[in-house]
Amino acid sequence: MDYDIKDLALAGAGRLRIEWAGRSMPVLNKIKERFKKEQPLRGLRISACLHVTSETANLMTVLKAGGAEVRLAASNPLSTQDEVAAALVKYEKIPVFAIKGEDNKTYYRHLHQALAHEPHLTMDDGADLVTTIHEKKRQLIKNIIGGTEETTTGVIRLRSMARSGVLSYPIIAVNDALTKHLFDNRYGTGQSSIDGILRATNILLAGLTVVVCGYGWCGRGVASRARGAGARVIICEVNHLKALEALMDGYEVKPLREAAVEGNVFITVTGNKNVIRLEHFKRMKTGAIITNAGHFNVEVDLTSLNKISVRRRKIREYVEEYQLPDGRLLHVLAEGRLINLAAAEGHPAMVMDMSFANQALSVLYLKEKGKNLEKKVFPVPETIDREIARLKLSSMGIKIDHLTPEQKKYLQAWKEGT
């Protein structure tokens, strides 16, 4: 079997991690039981480009249980859990192409290797697989029924491809399902980004000023968890509506130029590039910590920081110290790559359960309906979203109320008023 991982000998430890994560993924486990029985994905070849974590491993085994032939590459050079990659290869016989810390060239070679079986479906996190196919492997397009996309950044790129008329097969935007972004983006990114910062630095957040750039679902989560840990939180936004929401959620809101002089910790979660740049580095206090929780490592302008620094050294794992000519020290975590997966373990299985249930059911939907879909970006069908919420609550033993027949009628009528 073809694969490229760090060390097969790590497989034993990886298997335990996968089992541990699986215990918090009841919805995905239910889908697995059904897939095992019905084999609805039999004959399908899937190329996946996802963070290679214990949660992703559980998704891969679900697809395989459904009869699919899967190949997996990493969606980020720093997020791979090498022992998980080894376990997938050794015990699940799934070809994995991912090594934590791989360089850019290896990263793209791995994407090509994940595509080597000429997939019917693609599963992406950030849209690097889809763009590679469109730019370098167009011959694969004729076989492809459709693809899924896991994250906000990927959905934005794919919508741009659709708008420009270059997207050549339909995509389901898993990110846009309510059971995905309301939980994974908000609570998953919120908790795991703080977790990554703490594991990398061991700082005490209480009493510090934390500046969060971006108040989307991820930013909301990061801000609320930083506040929960006792930090004073400042939000920087470019969108009036989101800035207003942040203000009424009780945060200070101001431009980054002003926040730059006050912050102890800066976290970017915008999906845009050069959010923290020269004009901000110049104003920051010594000791400031700069980190990114957005998908790509473009949010912090490290090229400029490098240029103005007189010295640079790794002061601890995941912490790079930059010394400026006036003696100030700025610290960048995990090379500006997404901190939650680089220095911690990514979102907990409890939320990935819903995200990956959306992935598994979207694959099935594409298999059944993909041929009739236009070459556009589509939402996850609402029936799937609602069913996942129902299954998740039921797995937690939570019951809810139901409308009475009188209430159902009332909601459909319009004559009853004042």
Ligand code: ADE
């Ligand atoms: N994205 C964020 N957290 C993740 C995780 N634990 N596994 C896979 N993808 C992720």
